[in-house]
Amino acid sequence: MNSGRPETMENLPALYTIFQGEVAMVTDYGAFIKIPGCRKQGLVHRTHMSSCRVDKPSEIVDVGDKVWVKLIGREMKNDRIKVSLSMKVVNQGTGKDLDPNNVIIEQEERRRRSFQDYTGQKITLEAVLNTTCKKCGCKGKEEKETQRQKII
Numbered sequence: 841m842n843s844g845r846p847e848t849m850e851n852l853p854a855l856y857t858i859f860q861g862e863v864a865m866v867t868d869y870g871a872f873i874k875i876p877g878c879r880k881q882g883l884v885h886r887t888h889m890s891s892c893r894v895d896k897p898s899e900i901v902d903v904g905d906k907v908w909v910k911l912i913g914r915e916m917k918n919d920r921i922k923v924s925l926s927m928k929v930v931n932q933g934t935g936k937d938l939d940p941n942n943v944i945i946e947q948e949e950r951r952r953r954s955f956q957d958y959t960g961q962k963i964t965l966e967a968v969l970n971t972t973c974k975k976c977g978c979k980g981k982e983e984k985e986t987q988r989q990k991i992i
Contacts, residue, residue, distance in 0.1 A: 849921060851878035853911050858930055858937055863905045866898050873909055873925055882923030884909060887948075889927050908935040912945050 852875065853859055861873035861882070870885040884907075886894040894900055901907060908931070913924035929939040939945060972978070 849914060849916075852880060852914060852921070852923065853877075855911055855914065856942055858908060858910045858935060860906055860908050860935060861925075863901045863903050863907060866901060866903060868897070871897050871901050871907075873907065875923065880921065880923060882909070882911065882925040884925045884927050888912070888925065888929075891928050908932055910937065910939075910945075912942075 859876060861875055863871050864874045864881050865872040870883050870889070872881040872883055874881055884897075886897045889897060889900050907927055909925040909927055910930050911923065912926045912929075913922075915922050926945065929937065929944055931938055
């Protein structure tokens, strides 16, 4: 697909531009849309297809369908341009912008970023790990656990 030239963002529409594109491919996680005027395709993730939950993107769109999309993100990753599109902020009948100030998009981005910040952190239970049982002297357990073991 790459003709030897590095990909550039020059031919892409500007950020938050609305345009009508054709569905090129449908996957389990979304649909790839042909961007008019360039050879690039953008991804409409299933979370950006509708304001309702979408489990199967193939139930929403088919290859060859014309859909209205808004370009909500573009970034260089490993010498490739990743283009993010949204269908849910555009009226599919008229192409009218349902989020002209990009409030919905920014809220979702903030929510996604704040969630990702915490997923990689380990949780340590120091309160239990640093305790020593007063009855038996074992580290990492409390007196209550020793009493429970004696009862059983």
